[in-house]
Amino acid sequence: MIKKWKQMPTVMWILAVCFMVNTLGESLLWPLQMTYIHQQFGQSLTVGGFVLFFHFAIAFIGNLIGGYLYDRWGAKRIFTLSISFSFLIVILMMSAKEFYLYATLLLLLGFSKGMFLPLARSLPLQIWPEGGRDAVNVTYVMENLGVALGAACSGFLGEVSMNLVFAGNAFTYILVLVATPYLFRRLSQTITETENEIEESKSAVGKVVDSKRGMFQLVMLTSFFSILIISYVQWQTVVPTYLKSIDIPLTAYGLLWTVNGLLVVTGQPFVTWLIRVTRMKLHMQIFSGSLLFVITMLILSQATHYEWFVLGMVVMTFGEMLVWPAVPARVAEIAPKDKQGFYQGIAVSGHSVGRMIGPLLGGYLFEQLGNQVMFMSMAAICLLTSVLLWSYQLKSYKRQSHWGSEQAS
Numbered sequence: 001m002i003k004k005w006k007q008m009p010t011v012m013w014i015l016a017v018c019f020m021v022n023t024l025g026e027s028l029l030w031p032l033q034m035t036y037i038h039q040q041f042g043q044s045l046t047v048g049g050f051v052l053f054f055h056f057a058i059a060f061i062g063n064l065i066g067g068y069l070y071d072r073w074g075a076k077r078i079f080t081l082s083i084s085f086s087f088l089i090v091i092l093m094m095s096a097k098e099f100y101l102y103a104t105l106l107l108l109l110g111f112s113k114g115m116f117l118p119l120a121r122s123l124p125l126q127i128w129p130e131g132g133r134d135a136v137n138v139t140y141v142m143e144n145l146g147v148a149l150g151a152a153c154s155g156f157l158g159e160v161s162m163n164l165v166f167a168g169n170a171f172t173y174i175l176v177l178v179a180t181p182y183l184f185r186r187l188s189q190t191i192t193e194t195e196n197e198i199e200e201s202k203s204a205v206g207k208v209v210d211s212k213r214g215m216f217q218l219v220m221l222t223s224f225f226s227i228l229i230i231s232y233v234q235w236q237t238v239v240p241t242y243l244k245s246i247d248i249p250l251t252a253y254g255l256l257w258t259v260n261g262l263l264v265v266t267g268q269p270f271v272t273w274l275i276r277v278t279r280m281k282l283h284m285q286i287f288s289g290s291l292l293f294v295i296t297m298l299i300l301s302q303a304t305h306y307e308w309f310v311l312g313m314v315v316m317t318f319g320e321m322l323v324w325p326a327v328p329a330r331v332a333e334i335a336p337k338d339k340q341g342f343y344q345g346i347a348v349s350g351h352s353v354g355r356m357i358g359p360l361l362g363g364y365l366f367e368q369l370g371n372q373v374m375f376m377s378m379a380a381i382c383l384l385t386s387v388l389l390w391s392y393q394l395k396s397y398k399r400q401s402h403w404g405s406e407q408a409s
Helices: 010-041 045-073 074-094 099-127 133-160 162-201 213-237 238-245 250-278 282-303 306-334 338-367 371-409
Strands: none
Touching: 010 045, 010 099, 010 133, 010 162, 010 371, 045 074, 045 099, 045 338, 074 099, 074 162, 099 133, 099 213, 099 306, 099 338, 133 213, 133 250, 133 306, 213 238, 213 282, 213 306, 213 338, 213 371, 238 338, 250 371, 282 306, 282 371, 306 338, 338 371
16 A cells, blocks of 8 residues: 555645644644533533534535535535635634524535535545545545544643644644645646546546446445444444443543544555455455444454453454545446546535434433344444445446446457
């Protein structure tokens, strides 16, 4: 993977660093949102949960609109608009003294960040089309590095003052905005140089797929992505509550995410090597990763000691390293060239839907049926959707191969 990364255009590195800085800033604020709503405004955790539910509901709309506008306006306008809007909202949130004003601003922040996500998934493949899934991998690793750094700093800044957290987030947006003119000047040169090659090969930016069949694949892939996110967010909602109930301190819970971040950064070269050695196609990469999610949920259903939670986090992290970069890469294969942003917008909306439903569904099952039933239910729905998606994707690849052989003859 390192050898392949050395072949990346310079602008790809600039973009990856911008993504890292952006996620670093957002990760300063996001882990403390629920605590801030509860302590600063005196709202219950239930109220805070509903605010976050609507935050992701608005983000879902932002995903669709951002993807649509990406295809029509281009990357620069959406990039600048979403980052600028997010900066202004965070500044206003820092000075908000009323709960309803803060909640409204948080919803608007969801829309702004939602608009940015389709761009973040489409632009790497536009800049470095021959990189394929490696183009997604490098931004995925850099974003996770930003998450790890931001989450590590958020607690320290929050203990001093929440204003430092808001200011830190705002400052990272400023850094990205300062880099934007240079980024897109280099970007326009890179895209111009590769435009003819993309048009001729149609390799990594979208294979020729029947539009109706491609849209059906997209809907299946998005639904599958939502299911995995529903299970993933249980680590952020049910797991800390469950750990507390069995007398494991929350400091130990925080270390689980440190393990996650370190594994993503250090383990991605191994995962990339494994994919190349086994010549794993994208549909098999997604299926293999989803099976690791199933195993994770089964481990958690039996976990009563901290070591089991560490094991579960390790297994899940390797699962996400397989699935998360593969989804946008697969979407790029099935999307028409002029609808890359729209298709990616629909796909990332699965992330927002999963984060909307996950806390409510997981919390209900946990309270009503207990941790074992909840985690085993998550394992069951992950397995079912994974098998259905794999079966359909396998047929799709066979149809495309048959079509390609007919064209060659």
